[in-house]
Amino acid sequence: MLRTRILTVTAGAAALAAVAVVPTQAQAASGSVHLYKIYYDSPGTDTRSNASLNGEYVQIRNTTSRAVSLKGWTLTDASNHRYVFGNYTLGKGATVTVHTGKGRNSAAHLYQGRAAYVWNNDKDTATLKKANGSRVDSCSYNSTRVDYKMC
Template sequence: MVATAAALTLAAPAQAAAPTVKISRIWYDSPGSPDSGANSSLNGEYVQIKNTGRSAVNLAGWTVRDKTTRADHVYTFGTFTLRAGKTVTLRTGTGRDTSTTLHWGRSGGGTFAYIWNQSKDTGYLHNARGQLVDSCSYNSSRYDYKNC
């Protein structure tokens, strides 16, 4: 009977490990006029990526995108390491990058400069091999952000 129980345990399907790098928040309704395209309003729109693991993760070549297929709605990480337990905020506008804040580099152009739709959208995080690591969807105009 012990051999049968052991065989059943070994035959059980393996559970996929939860990603250690994930989208933790999307702030999609930035303050200011949504048509202005002002840098302060663009930077009020952001996505946060958190490393919940115990080791630093090299994000070089990883991408963040929204649901649209527009090529200009893809952010590719350059040389960047996300330390264990830390979060990086990726702001839509322009600015000086730091160890905790990066900038997509979008500017001007009114509503076309924004990435995140104000009523519903999905954010996708892919690793450098193009594999989907995490996603976060929202479908609400009741809030300004979505905790994922």
């Protein structure tokens, strides 16, 4: 009776240890906050209207298993136009669209509030950095044949 109980406890401990190890490996292996898409040539003629400016955007995706605060992070282009994230948290598995023009920020949409385009229609580089300046990701394109880039 006692022997059986000890064996059961041992098996249980081994199972717990296995459970404890697996999520750690999964976190390390999968998931990041990264640039997902740049829509650099907004649809139609580039009139600089707010709607056209907002048709130009960058998407950032969080494939980690936890929400990540982007407060103080920066998104810059090749000529150092800089967008600084405010008090914003990107949920786990979520994607945020950072539009060039003006608008009301929400969980899924942020607005740089600009009156001019940022992402060149031919070539450019988007760089995402943490508040401390360390680079998180960058994404370059060099084509006028398509209007967007999947990073």
